[in-house]
Amino acid sequence: MEETIFALATARGKAGLAVIRISGPNAVPVLSALGGKVPAPRSSRLCVLRDGTRGVLDHALVLYFAEGASFTDEDVVELHLHGSIAIVQAVIAAILDTGLARMAGPGEFTRRALMNERLDLTQVQGLSDMIDAETEVQRRHALRVFGGEMSEQVAEWRVKLIRAAALLEATIDFAEEDTPEDVEPEVRALLENVIGDLRRASKGFGAARTLRDGFEVALIGAPNAGKSSLLNRLTGSDAAIVSKVAGTTRDIIEVRMNIDGMLILILDTAGLRHTEDEVESIGVTRARARAKDADLRIFLHEEEVPEPPFDLLTEEDLIVRTKVDVRGGSGISNVTGEGIEELVEKIGAVAERRVDAASLFSRERDRASLENAVLSLEETRLMDLPVEVQVASIRNAVMHLADIIGAFDVEFVLDDIFRSFCIGK
Amino acid sequence: MKQFGFDVVVVGAGHAGCEAALAASRLGASVALVTFSRNDIGTMSCNPAIGGLGKGHLVREIDALDGAMARVADASGIQFRLLNRRKGPAVRGPRAQIDRDLYRVGMTREIENALNLRVIEGEVVDLLVSSNEAARGVLLSDGSEVDAKTVVLTVGTFLGGVIHIGNERHAGGRMGARSAKKLAERIRSGAFAVGRLKTGTPPRLHRNTINWAGIGSQPGDEQPTFFSFLTRGQPNAAQISCGITHTNGKTHEIIRENLHQSAMYGGMIDGIGPRYCPSIEDKVVRFTEKDSHQVFVEPEGLKSDLVYPNGISTSLPADIQIDYVRSIAGFERAKIAQPGYAIEYDYVDPRSLDRTLLFRSIPNLYLAGQINGTTGYEEAGAQGLVAGLNAARASSGVAGITFSRSDGYIGVLIDDLVTRGVSEPYRMFTSRAEYRLTLRADNADSRLTDFGRQIGLVKDPRWKKFAAKKDRLSTARSALKSTKLGPQAVSAVVPGLRINGPSRSAYDVLSLAGAEIAELFASYPHLKSHGYETVDQLQNEAVYSMYEARQDREISALERDEAILLPKDLDYRKIGSLSKEVCGKLELARPETIAQAGRIEGVTPAALTAILAHTRGRAKRSA
Missing domain, CATH: 3.40.50.300 (P-loop containing nucleotide triphosphate hydrolases)
Incomplete structure (x- = not known):
C-alpha cells in the first residue's frame, strides 16, 4: 500500500497561516490520532489538535478531500494552523510520533498526482513553473502550460503523425485491400504542418526560457x-x-x-x-x-x-x-x-x-527533442524514399517527442487504419 | 492403460501442434502427439492460403528454424504471389493459395517421418498433475493415461465455441466442451482472465456453379517465390488463377434489409471480432460510402469442388446468404455447399504465459495457438515451434529459449502476446515490427538458422545448405564492396541518375533506387559468377544499410533494457508512486525484463525509473 506523506505546504517562517498537507490512506487516521474529527469531503471543520500527551497543539481549521477527488487522487487532509514556527514544529513532531505518516520528499505530492493520472507530465512542468513564477507574465505562461494548452498542442501533433504513419502503413500491410493508392499528398501535408509547428515551437524556445529565467x-x-x-x-x-x-x-x-x-x-x-x-x-x-x-x-x-x-x-x-x-x-x-x-x-x-513569441516549451530537454524530431521528419522529404523508410523516420520523430507526447504505439496506427479504410477481403 | 516415458505430449495436431511436436522431435525428445484422428493432422480450417504480409515473414522464420510449414506449403501451393513486389524488400511478403488435401497429406508425412514421434488417436479430458500441481501428462476419454514430463496444449477453440448462423446456434470447436470440462476448468482457474472472441467465415460455393468467364482473374507470379529456403525450381503442384468479383448495390440492399437476422447484428454475439477481417454486414454498415467491395474467389484445391469467396464472411441465415451471393457477378447460379457462419470462442489471456509460452500457474504446461487469442496458421505455427522447443528443453532440465523483438517476427509475436495481451484476434502485420527494415523475409535464415543450429533445432541437410549460402553471400559482399564504379558506370547501372555524381562501390550503387543488377552484370561480368540470387539478396541488404546504424542503436538500447531482469515475485504495490491501474497491468503481465515492462500500455518512463530504483534497492537489501 502507498505510504502516507505529509509536508508543510506554505513557506517556512512567521506568517499568518501555515498549512500542513497530509496525503495517503492514513491521512484521516493521522487527524484522528491528533484528536481531530474529519469534516465532510471538500468542507472544513475547526478542530483542537493535541499531541500524544493530550497537550493542546493548536486550534486548526481542517479541510478534507476524499480519495479520487483530491490533488494527489488520494485521501488528503489539510491542517490550517496559526503560522508560528513553534506550532508548526510541534505539529510536525506530533504527526511523526503517530507513526502513520512520513515527511514527503521534494515534489512528492506532485509526483503522486502524476502517477495517479491527475496531471500529465506537461501539467506537472507547468505547475512547477507556476509555483516558481515570480511575475505576472511568468504566471500566465505557466498557467497556459498547466492548463493543458501544451498537452493539447502536443496531442494535435500526435494525431497528425499517427495519421501520416497510418496512411503509409495501410499501403504496406493492406496492399491487397481497397486502400487508397496515392496517400502521398495527404501524408506530405500532415508532415509539413507538423514540421512547421515544431520549428516555430523550437524557435520560440529562447523566449520561453527568457520568461522562465x-x-x-x-x-x-x-x-x-x-x-x-x-x-x-x-x-x-x-x-x-x-x-x-x-x-x-x-x-x-x-x-x-x-x-x-x-x-x-x-x-x-x-x-x-x-x-x-x-x-x-x-x-x-x-x-x-x-x-x-x-x-x-x-x-x-x-x-x-x-x-x-x-x-x-x-x-x-x-x-x-x-x-x-x-x-x-x-x-x-x-x-x-x-x-x-x-x-x-x-x-x-x-x-x-x-x-x-514565447513557445510553450521552455526546457532544454524539450528543445533538443523538438529539433531532433524535425530532423527526422525532414528525412521524409527525400525523393524516392521507400515508404517503409518514411514510416521509420516518422516513428523516430515520435520517439524523440516521446517524453512530451508519449511513445509510438502501433495500436494507435492500426486503430486509425481500421477506422478509415474497409480492410478485409 | 498407461503409456509411459514421453518427454513431451502435444495435444492437438493443427498448425501449432504439428510445429510443436516436430520441434520437440528435432531436439531429440520423445514426443506423443494426441489428436482425435490422424485425418485431422494439418487441417486448414479457414481460408486456403498461407503467408502474406507479416505472416509470410513468420513462415520464413519457422523455416529458418527447420520447421515444416514452409516446405509443406511449397509442395502444396497452387498459386504463388509475392505481395508488395514493387515496394521495398523489407515489406515484401510471400503468399500462396494452398490445396487443402495436399497440405494435410504433406504435413501428415512430416509427422510420420519424424523421429521419436508417436501419434495417439484419442480425446484428452484432463491434465495429469503431480503432487506439486505440475503437469505430468494427460488423461484420455477412454481412461488411458499418457505420461510425459511436459505438456503442450494447442487446442484452438476448445474452451467452448458457439457457431452462429442467423439465429441458429450450436456448440462448435473440435473438443466437446462437456467431456473436457475438467481440463477447461484447470485452464480457466489458472488463467488471469478468459476473454471472448469471434470470427466469421464466408459461405463455401460449388466451383462448377460459378461463371468463371464472367469475373476477373488473378494469376500467380510468373516466377514463384517459395516459402522455404530449401525449395528450388518449379512448383510441385499444377498452378491456378483466382477469380475477382465485386459486391454491388443490390447485394448491399439485401444485407441491409436483413441485418436484424444477422447473429452479429441481432445482438446474439458479444465476442470481439477482428477489425481487419469484418463480416460483409460490418462492411456495409460501417462503410456506407462504398457501393462495392472486392471478393477474391479462391479454389480450395486442384481436385476440390469448393471455392472460398474471400471477403463476404457472414452470420446471416442460410436463405439470405444464397440471395446476396447470387446478386454478385459470376455467382448468379452459385450453389452454397456450406453456409457461412460466425464462431464465438473463449481464449486464455496470453499474459498468463511467460516468454517461453509456459503457463505460469501450472508448471510444465505450455499453451500455443488460437487458445492464446491469435488467428492464422502462421501465428499458430510460430507459437507451436516455440512451445515445443521449450517443452523439450524443460523435459531435459535445460533453461527456456526466448526470442527478442530484434530477432524476428516470432519475438514480436510472443512479446506482444505475453506483454500486452490481445483485444481482438491477434494477427501479424509488418507494422508491428519496429525493426522491420532488418527483419526481412529474405534474410530470415541469416537471422535465425545459426541460432537454431546451436540449440539443436536445425538438422544437417539445412545446415549444410545454409553454410554454403552464407559463404556465397560473404564472398559476393566483399566482391561488391571492392568493385569501384566511376560516375559514368554508376549511371549505367542506375538509369536516370545524373552522370556527374561521385564514384561508388558496387554495393553502394545497388542501394540506390532503380539500380539494375542485370546492368551491373553487363558492365562487370566478373560479378556474374556470384549469381543473380545472391546479389539480389545483397541488394536488399544494401538498400537499408544507411538506416541500419540507427536501428542498431535502438536495438542495443533494447538489449540493454532486456538484460535488466525483474524478479519473478516483485510486489509492485510496494513500489510507491505506481498508480493502481499500472500496478494491475504489471501484475497481470509480470514482465520478465525492464524493456518488456516499458511496452505495457500506460507504463511511463517515470514508472520504469521507480521500478528500477525499487529493484536495485531490493537487490542491495538482500545482498
Missing part, C-alpha cells in the same frame, strides 16, 4: 560611464558598489526587477577597456562574453560621440548617453532621474516583443 539586460560601456549608478537608480538598491575610481566593478552584478510583469535581470558588467591589471582584464573578458549572451545590451557613454563596441551590439540594443545633468544633451541622468522612466519603458517594450 528572466530577460537579461547587460549594461556595458567604458569604465565610469555610469553603469553601476544606473543599476542603482533602476533598482533603488545598493547592490552594486559605485565609486568614482574607474574599473571598480570586476564581477558581474545581477539585479532582478519586475517591469510590466516580466522578470528582468539587469547585469552590471566591468567597464570595457584595455587594462594591464590581470584581475580586471579577466573581468573585461567575462563582461564581454556575458553581454553577448544577454537578451538586450545597453551601451552607456558620456562622450558626445559614442564609440560603441559594434561587435557586441545587435539592432535592438540601446545606446544611451549618461550624465546629461552635467554634460547636457539628451539621455539620462542617474543623479536627477531624467530619462530613466523612458529607458525603463524601452526595456519593457523590447522584452515584451520577445516574450510574445
